[in-house]
Amino acid sequence: MEVLMNQSQGRLDENSAGEEGYNLIRQLELLIPAVSARILKTSTDTLDEVIYSSLQEIIQLLKLSRGGLLEVSEGICKVKISHAWFDVDVEVVPNTIDLSQLFPWSYRQLVRDCTTVAITSLDSLPAEAATDKQSFAQMGVQSSLTIPLLIGHRVHHLIVVHAVKQQWTWPEPLITSLRLLGEIFVSALDRRDVFRSLEIYQARLEIAAVSAEVGLWELDPVTGNIWATNSAKVLFEFGQDEQITLSNLLDKIHPDDRSLVVETVDKAIDADTESYVEYRLPRADGEIRWLLSRGRVHQKGATASKYLVGVTADITSRKQMEHKLHEQFREINRLRELLEHENTLLRSEVGLNEDKYSFLSVSSAMQGVKLHIEQVANTGSTVLIQGETGTGKELVAQAIHRLSDRSKRLMVTVNCAALPSALIESELFGREKGAFTGALSRQKGRFELAHESTLFLDEIAEMPLETQAKLLRALQNGVFERLGSPVSIKVDVRIIAATNRNLYEEVEEGRFRRDLYYRLNIFPIQVPPLRDRVEDIPPLVWKFVSEFGQNMGRKISRIASQDMARLMAYSWPGNVRELRNVVERAMITSQGKSLDLTHFDLAPPRPLHPSIMTLEEVECRHIQDAIGFTSGKIKGKGGAAEILGLHPSTLYSRMRKLNIQCNAIKLRGDISSL
Numbered sequence: 001m002e003v004l005m006n007q008s009q010g011r012l013d014e015n016s017a018g019e020e021g022y023n024l025i026r027q028l029e030l031l032i033p034a035v036s037a038r039i040l041k042t043s044t045d046t047l048d049e050v051i052y053s054s055l056q057e058i059i060q061l062l063k064l065s066r067g068g069l070l071e072v073s074e075g076i077c078k079v080k081i082s083h084a085w086f087d088v089d090v091e092v093v094p095n096t097i098d099l100s101q102l103f104p105w106s107y108r109q110l111v112r113d114c115t116t117v118a119i120t121s122l123d124s125l126p127a128e129a130a131t132d133k134q135s136f137a138q139m140g141v142q143s144s145l146t147i148p149l150l151i152g153h154r155v156h157h158l159i160v161v162h163a164v165k166q167q168w169t170w171p172e173p174l175i176t177s178l179r180l181l182g183e184i185f186v187s188a189l190d191r192r193d194v195f196r197s198l199e200i201y202q203a204r205l206e207i208a209a210v211s212a213e214v215g216l217w218e219l220d221p222v223t224g225n226i227w228a229t230n231s232a233k234v235l236f237e238f239g240q241d242e243q244i245t246l247s248n249l250l251d252k253i254h255p256d257d258r259s260l261v262v263e264t265v266d267k268a269i270d271a272d273t274e275s276y277v278e279y280r281l282p283r284a285d286g287e288i289r290w291l292l293s294r295g296r297v298h299q300k301g302a303t304a305s306k307y308l309v310g311v312t313a314d315i316t317s318r319k320q321m322e323h324k325l326h327e328q329f330r331e332i333n334r335l336r337e338l339l340e341h342e343n344t345l346l347r348s349e350v351g352l353n354e355d356k357y358s359f360l361s362v363s364s365a366m367q368g369v370k371l372h373i374e375q376v377a378n379t380g381s382t383v384l385i386q387g388e389t390g391t392g393k394e395l396v397a398q399a400i401h402r403l404s405d406r407s408k409r410l411m412v413t414v415n416c417a418a419l420p421s422a423l424i425e426s427e428l429f430g431r432e433k434g435a436f437t438g439a440l441s442r443q444k445g446r447f448e449l450a451h452e453s454t455l456f457l458d459e460i461a462e463m464p465l466e467t468q469a470k471l472l473r474a475l476q477n478g479v480f481e482r483l484g485s486p487v488s489i490k491v492d493v494r495i496i497a498a499t500n501r502n503l504y505e506e507v508e509e510g511r512f513r514r515d516l517y518y519r520l521n522i523f524p525i526q527v528p529p530l531r532d533r534v535e536d537i538p539p540l541v542w543k544f545v546s547e548f549g550q551n552m553g554r555k556i557s558r559i560a561s562q563d564m565a566r567l568m569a570y571s572w573p574g575n576v577r578e579l580r581n582v583v584e585r586a587m588i589t590s591q592g593k594s595l596d597l598t599h600f601d602l603a604p605p606r607p608l609h610p611s612i613m614t615l616e617e618v619e620c621r622h623i624q625d626a627i628g629f630t631s632g633k634i635k636g637k638g639g640a641a642e643i644l645g646l647h648p649s650t651l652y653s654r655m656r657k658l659n660i661q662c663n664a665i666k667l668r669g670d671i672s673s674l
């Protein structure tokens, strides 16, 4: 840096001033370590005072009138007086000076060229410094020394001293010492700026951390010391004045999570990766808080050791929410499984229901059944349907349900014979999870599923006695408990029971509870066997032919009259179900448009009931069988009258008396003869 020196005149010139000047310069040099020590010792708050008093000391030592530090901002021509000292009788200068306006020549030397401007006499200033000269003169300056103080390549401050009362010369050692002192001031001011910026930065971080409800920390893995913000200390359950170390922090962490935390820290430091760990921290009051710490490895300088810097947040409510969600998901899954199970049950009911055909009957015997169905349907009363197997008891139950005000909901069926006795109770009343070995989930029983609907208990005679007791209670009080649960469940269920056994005999034999029998037998319906309603056979046969024809893509339009007669004459121990099966088999084997029944060995009518019938019943059955055998032909050769050895008119009158309506006969067109 070039120093502009005007001609020497002042006392400080060592050559001209001799010993006194030399001593002053020596004293100034000695002041450097003293000022330096003072500044090192001072805090950021008292730095200004120290600079001010040091300036005063320097100016007074040199017996000058005025001096100070001017702050130069980048790109701005105005300079600000940051620290100044004025002798009592010297004019004070304003706080900010537009250097480029008042001292354009000096400004160029100082700020642009970074050159010291030392003026001993204003007259020595060059012509281009006319404005500067004028400004100096206005301020009463006789001699002036201005030294640019740089940080990096930029002029940061200027240190200025003025001689007002007389002219001064500025020897090089003085300039050097003054520059050194100025640099001490400026570097202290710069350090303070950096420190204050850091403080502001830290405060901003702290505010951000507090508003994000996180704590900041820094772990020194070598010493284990942890620097932490106040909010981090709160999270870690430490007092504000307590020193946190990794070891005393680990002591506070839940024992089960300690190794995870240590592993995470070690891994992050070793691999220079980010760390993420969730762990529990039991509080003094016993409450367990969940914390999440996320860190990043940071190295202070290329060779310095690594630090883990990070944030910690309290995630207890998130964890609680997760736990709740997890529980809810489990509950949803459980309910979904339950629903699927219930759906399967209901679908199987629907499936069964869809397989049912419309209730078909033309016989007088079934008219009574229909009447009973109509009577009882809307009452909600318990119905007991009895009849041989395959007579259509389930269809009767369906019809009752369909005609009742419960028809909006599906009828639920339990086949007591199809379920193992060990399971029937849980199927009926449901079970709690773990009610018995293998009960892996909670399950609703069919009683609950049939709420506000109808529960059809098929094959009720097969129900185990223990279950009968529970059923009786459910029927009487409308309440029951799931297996394994003490909680009573109340439902509104209409019961329809069916059996192909003689339930009264079962009671007599001690296989069925008498009290339950009477509770079920409120409205009994007896479905007659098919052999007692032969008139139903032809329409049923045609119905099944059409049904199977559609399914198999076959069209049968003819059934030989003798085949139909054989069907009507057969005793049908399996009733309608058996008839249906026979038709199905015949459909499969038939060629062409005729239903071929020649291969079927339909045995002649035989009594099925071991019970003794009345004479009238025997006579009725015998006449029906004969009519069936002749395919409805009454009179003439091969007619029923001839077979029975009766005059046709006698047969007709017997038929009227016994109320034998022969629809099969109608089908054959013999009605006119009746």
Ligand SMILES: Nc1ncnc2c1ncn2[C@@H]1O[C@H](COP(=O)(O)OP(=O)(O)OP(=O)(O)O)[C@@H](O)[C@H]1O
Pocket: 355, 356, 357, 358, 359, 360, 361, 387, 388, 389, 390, 391, 392, 393, 394, 395, 396, 458, 498, 499, 500, 540, 576, 577, 580
């Ligand atoms: N009147 C009818 N019209 C049409 N199909 C009938 C009729 N009666 C019974 N069926 C048919 O006969 C078969 C047996 O009927 P259902 O199951 O109702 O008899 P069930 O008396 O309940 O038999 P089980 O005592 O063996 O339970 C079914 O395929 C049914 O569709």
